[in-house]
């Protein structure tokens with residue numbers, strides 16, 4: 001894989017269907033520095049985008065998927081790219097998998113998670129746009145997602161900022177746990 005950074009700083013990847021709120025979340029996490037661009041047209045991003053944060057780790061923005069108008073050939077290319085990166089990226093220490101709170105995981109989502117079964121990569125689900133649900137419904141939804149996917153989930157809203165602290169905490173824990181292994 002060509003354009004991936006060659007240094008050994010840990011990489012945390014973010015994946016999700018187009019329009020799940022990934023660009024907005026990345027912008028929220030990295031603060032005012034506009035390192036991630038919010039996409040106006042869903043499915044526009046095709047490449048893996050690496051953002052070096054605080055000179056110490058990378059956020060990797062994986063291309064959004066599940067966009068109906070994408071030709072099959074492009075989808076297959078996407079699949080190869082994802083599978084290769086998720087299985088072989090030597091500095092990849094964790095995946096943040098995004099799911100819209102109002103959607104169920106679909107075939108594309110499950111395929112992506114399925115690729116990880118070859119490798120025990122710590123994976124966390126971030127359930128996005130939680131501001132769209134009442135507090136009760138939001139809690140129910142989180143539990144449901146955790147049960148269905150068998151993974152820990154954090155509720156997040158870029159609108160209210162809910163879940164940001166928890167997510168950053170989880171990311172820093174992951175980096176800390178891996179810092180010795182990678183140096």
Ligand code: GDP
Nearest residue numbers: 018019020021022023024038039129157158159
């Ligand atoms: P991406 O395709 O996954 O990068 O999605 P975007 O970040 O571009 O967001 C897609 C749409 O969802 C945009 O219209 C955003 O304004 C909206 N959006 C993103 N995050 C939130 C959120 O937390 N709450 C709500 N209500 N809308 C959001």
